[in-house]
Amino acid sequence: MLDYKLYYWDLPFRGNFIQLFLEEVGARYERCEAGDLYPKQRLTIRNPGMAPPYLYECKSKTYYAQMPAILMHLAREYDYLPQKAETHTLALKSILDCNDVLMEITNFYGMTMWDRESWKQFRSSRLADWMQIFEKTGSKHGLKGDSGFLLGDTISVADIAVTALFGTLTHAFPTLGRDLRTHAPQVAGLCQRVESRKSIKAFLDKQRSTLGNTYCGGQIEASLRQMMD
Ligand SMILES: N[C@@H](CCC(=O)N[C@@H](CS)C(=O)NCC(=O)O)C(=O)O
Structure with missing residues (x-):
């Protein structure tokens, strides 16, 4: 069933x-x-x-x-939502932030392809800022490199979302792992911890063994891949 x-x-x-x-x-x-x-x-x-x-x-x-x-x-x-009004709202805000990053990194779902100049600009400005936004949110709620969660001491939907965003992205494009470790080291640690949770790990191991480093597919993934160095 x-x-x-x-x-x-x-x-x-x-x-x-x-x-x-x-x-x-x-x-x-x-x-x-x-x-x-x-x-x-x-x-x-x-x-x-x-x-x-x-x-x-x-x-x-x-x-x-x-x-x-x-x-x-x-x-x-x-029951994966924080109880307090502020952190409850921040959970939704974090998911919406993740969705914005997906839109931006795919250049509005492949509406135009990346070129070197626009990618360089995006990577060093908005992508770096997005990473820092998550990092600062986590720090404010006690996230450390080896412990804690984005919005407090209990796992919430925000931790799943941030891992689905940056864990997936840095697995697909390992070079972006450097950016994450630079701009959001605690978030990088959080993604690793969430990816190591038993059922998530089993799922990701299986997915990655079949799909390799596939990300979003299509021409926009090909365009993104050309930008990586
Ligand atoms: N805002 C929607 C976006 C959905 C979306 O754009 N989905 C993509 C795939 S990830 C798609 O199928 N786009 C085709 C279309 O919009 O017709 C969401 O967050 O679910």
């Missing part, structure tokens, strides 16, 4: 935000091909949504789209 079906391509990019969470909480789920719903069924499902990921919740026969909304829904279901 399944709890969820996740409709996404066999790619880490945005799907891993949901998959790492489902693995962390031990939910019974299967990943289904995005094309089973997208684009033909996107207007006919309960709660229509523009693009994958789509999460189907079996118990309510309900679909959810928009990665941040899906994660917030799951976090509420499994």
